[in-house]
Amino acid sequence: DNGGGNQVSALGFTAVAKSLADAVVVPAGYTATPILRLGDPMNAATAAYGNLGAETGDSFEHRLGDHHDGMFWFGVNAAGTAWDANASARGLLAMNHENITQLFLHANGPTTVEGVRTVADECIKEMNAHGVSINELVRSGGGYAHVPTSGFNRRVTSLTPVDLAGPVAQSALVVTKYSTTGAATRGTINNCANGNTPWGTYLTCEENWAGYFKRAATDDASRSAAEVTALKRVGINAGNSGNYRWTTVVTEDAADTRFARWNASVTGETAADDFRNAPNTFGWVVEIDPFAPAAAPRKRTALGRFGHEGAWLGPVTVGKPLVWYMGDDARNEYIYKFVSKANWDAADIGKGYAAGDKYMNDGTLYVAKFNADGSGQWIELSFGKNGITAAAANYPFASQADVLVNARLAADVVGATKMDRPEWTAVNPVNGEVYVTLTNSNAGNRTLASVDAANPRHYNDRKTTGGDQWGNPNGHILRWKEAGGDAAATTFTWDIYAFGARSTADAATINLSNLTADNDFSSPDGLWFSRANPGLLWIETDDGAYTDVTNCMLLAAVPGKVGDGASKSVTSTDSTGATKTVTTYVGKAPGTLLRRFLVGPKQCEITGLAETPDGETLFVNIQHPGEDTASVADPAAFGSHWPEGGTARPRSATLVIRKTGGGKVGV
Ligand code: FEO
Ligand code: CA
Ligand code: CA
Ligand code: CA
Secondary structure (H helix, E strand, O other), X not given: OOOOOOOOOOOOOOOOOOOOOOOXXXXXXXXXXXXXXXXXXXXXXXXXOOOOOOOOOHHHHHEOOOOEEEEEEEEXXXXXXXXXXXXXXXXXXXXXXXXXXXXXXXEOEOOEEXXXXXXXXXXXXXXXXXXXXXXXXXXXXXXXXXOOOOOOOEEEOOOOEEEEEOOOOOOHHHOOOOOOOOOEXXXXXXXXXXXXXXXXXXXXXXXXXXXXXXXXXXHHHHOOHHHHHHHHHOOOOOOOOOHHHHHHOOOOOOOOOOOHHHEOOOOOOOHHXXXXXXXXXXXXXXXXXXXXXXXXOEEEHHHOOOOEOOOEEXXXXXXXXXXXXXXXXXXXXXXXXXXXXXXXXXXXXXXXXXXXXXXXXXXXXXXXXXXXOOEEEEEEOOOOOOOOOOOOOOOOOOOHHHHHHOHHHHHHHOOOOOEEOEEEEEEOOOOOOEEEEEOOEEOOOOOOOOOOOOOOOOEEOOOOOOOOOEEEOOOEEEEEEEHHHOOOOOXXXXXXXXXXXXXXXXXXXXXXXXXXXXXXXXXEEEEEEXXXXXXXXXXXXXXXXXXXXXXXXXXXXXXOOOXXXXXXXEEEEOOXXXXXXXXXXXXXXXXXXXXXXXXXXXXXXXXXXXXXXXXXXXXXXXXXXXXXXXXXXXXXXXXXXXXXXXXXXXXXXXXXEEEOOOOOOOO
16 A cells, blocks of 8 residues: 555755754745644633643643654544545544653642652643543644544543553453453553554554652562562662652542552552552553544553554555564664464454454564574564573563563563664555664663674764764664565565764764765654655654754655665774774665755654645654753743743644645655
């Protein structure tokens, strides 16, 4: 399915320059209009957002959340009842709200007394500002207008009831006070990138969920050795206080577990408040049917539990399994794919969660190994196979549910390749090749000794204004081609499409893709192939390395294919002067087929991409402008005032990007 468009062979805009301005910069002939800003009301009964922190926590059940991230456009049919993959004039924009800039949500920042959160409603507001929003939009004037009366407008927050589905559901691993049968949990959190299904539902992916859980300093003593291993592998260490300290809120009502549920401690907790397994109910791919606004979302546990960045659908073929590609975004983590047991039947379009139960509850989870010779393997993560047994040296696996909950530990057993932070995956509709952003790593994690063919650089990216940055601070974009063009294959070949770098960096060791002033970038993150313009790739950055020179950006590319470049010997040097040389596989230099399209305001990340099927509108998110602001006391010292300008607090928002006078974006 290439969306019916013609294959793209060239880019149709002039590259924009790098920028440090507190503004969105797009090429001549384009407009970028912010809509769906943090706090904007989603129904007619909710007041406009004052942006001074006065709104209640409950009001955020009907307001746009914070930290806009992954998105997907679901066109609505003429009857206004169901998905129409070709509809551009009217649609539901599903969007993740990954995190919060806590400071700007409250009148004077969070209220805390000696480490205790004393205003419960502030914590409820923070929980409700996370999650997902679904908003109906219609074509209007030069862009799109929100439909406040739409029955499809919906918030899913970290308090919304959610069902667990697949092999882990109703196992002892997910029994909590909230669901003593392990059939459900409450909410979704740290929803980063996303995906979709061929039957018309949204996938939202839980990334840095582990940080929200508290564990008492003495908790290890109350746990089995296996439990401690499992908790440590995801970073929920004894002594963690939990993001934003929600557990410190004291409530009089024993039935109100909205705060205690983030406390995973056994020690010191009463049985009545037992949420020791609550962390096992997060870290999943979550399915949301945007056309069933009253139904509970379903966490699809067969796809494994880790720091899910996104879940991108492979080529869809009737009679073949469905495949989703998934990155685990942490340093030295892995790349996974899920292959459904059921073969795709187009009659399942529109069947919602029932179709999800058919394709996503039963299948095989694999992890990737990248070999030095440019080949690769998908290694099955199934209980009883490949050493994943009760006798494994690192962890005594007990069942497939245990393997899925502890997917990272299973991947450790099989010798998968540790990558430089796998972020988004994307699939080229022209040839089915899969791209993944490896956003960056540091010297402690991508050591000189651990440099390998797929993560081949350890170097110093020296900031213009001083400051050494050792490791792989600029990241790279890797791609692979499945054997025989079959997404379900267990072998592949790979190369590296592009290496992030300053255009001024040494071409032999750092700027291996010969980036120029028109396309140099650092820390690639969001990655998305256009459907309306097959072959057109959008790349977004979430960077802290090159920010001495430019704010984060969006680039457009027409990439070639795996193997269009050459093998190359790359020598890395560490801060002691030691060297190591590896052979890697570098794609053909992108040249003018990679161009900077947009630069964002100060202290933002550019993330999330959606497109109307006509290709004439691109939605792009500006996440957390001004995130480094230290205090609300002095507006003149805010890190950004975008989008309102003046002395306003900054707000995450969605850009509607269109060509003046119409036409397809980017070409
Ligand atoms: Fe939420 Fe990996 O970015
Ligand atoms: Ca990301
Ligand atoms: Ca990132
Ligand atoms: Ca971010």
